[in-house]
Amino acid sequence: MKAEPRYPILTLLVPVMGLAILALSAGCRQDMRDQSRYEPLEHSNFFADGQASRLPVENTIARGQLRIDTHMFEGTLNGEQVETFPMPLTEALLNRGQERFQIYCTPCHDATGSGNGMVVQRGYAKPRSFHDIELRAKPVGYYFDVITRGFGAMPDYASQVKVEDRWAIVAYIRALQLSQGAEFSALPDADKDAVRKGAGAASQDEHGAEAHHGASHGKAH
Numbered sequence: 001m002k003a004e005p006r007y008p009i010l011t012l013l014v015p016v017m018g019l020a021i022l023a024l025s026a027g028c029r030q031d032m033r034d035q036s037r038y039e040p041l042e043h044s045n046f047f048a049d050g051q052a053s054r055l056p057v058e059n060t061i062a063r064g065q066l067r068i069d070t071h072m073f074e075g076t077l078n079g080e081q082v083e084t085f086p087m088p089l090t091e092a093l094l095n096r097g098q099e100r101f102q103i104y105c106t107p108c109h110d111a112t113g114s115g116n117g118m119v120v121q122r123g124y125a126k127p128r129s130f131h132d133i134e135l136r137a138k139p140v141g142y143y144f145d146v147i148t149r150g151f152g153a154m155p156d157y158a159s160q161v162k163v164e165d166r167w168a169i170v171a172y173i174r175a176l177q178l179s180q181g182a183e184f185s186a187l188p189d190a191d192k193d194a195v196r197k198g199a200g201a202a203s204q205d206e207h208g209a210e211a212h213h214g215a216s217h218g219k220a221h
């Protein structure tokens with residue numbers, strides 16, 4: 001039994017119909033792009049200044065760009081640099097701050113903040129240490145401002161580091177400062193013990209070194 005084509009008429013009709021539709025639509029083409037509206041910055045005879053685009057009403061603020069929270073965006077309250085953070089201090093914030101600090105700040109300030117980063121070792125101006133007594137006393141708003149606007153030889157990081165990350169970095173700088181200059185009384189008990197033991201070990205070391213020194217001294221004679 002020979003298989004006949006099952007829809008001979010339809011297979012012929014489809015291309016014919018397609019051609020017909022094409023021919024028809026070519027005549028009355030109406031694209032969405034050809035609308036009777038102005039393109040951005042197009043010329044217009046309607047407005048006196050000849051421009052179709054109107055300027056936004058004065059003091060217009062784009063969505064998401066309202067920055068009236070000076071604490072967050074300037075690091076100030078009533079014109080004074082803030083002592084507090086505009087967001088809760090969390091471990092996640094500190095971790096983020098550590099990561100951002102290591103990317104953006106260590107090239108000059110080094111990982112401990114002492115100001116001896118690789119770029120400085122290669123001749124760039126040396127910043128003062130973050131453990132400098134006077135710098136430690138500065139409010140957190142000061143640090144936010146330095147990152148946002150730069151300081152002397154240091155460029156600003158406003159375009160690379162977004163606002164929340166700047167605060168995260170400042171929080172991490174505070175942690176760095178604490179790591180090098182915490183009051184003994186502020187340490188948790190376990191750390192106090194470790195410091196006491198460490199102090200003991202150090203003095204033992206000194207004695208050990210003394211004895212060794214004595215021995216080699218004797219040998220030399």
Ligand code: HEC
Nearest residue numbers: 104105107108125126127128143146147151152153154157
């Ligand atoms: C290209 C090198 C460089 C990088 C990167 C850099 N700094 Fe600095 N920073 C400097 C220099 C140099 C100074 C000192 C500027 C001066 O005294 O003229 C300085 C000063 C500072 C000061 C102290 C201002 C004072 O009162 O002495 C702070 C705080 C500071 N930087 C924070 C940061 C933070 C946070 C970052 C990372 C976001 C950063 N810096 C990245 C070079 C750098």
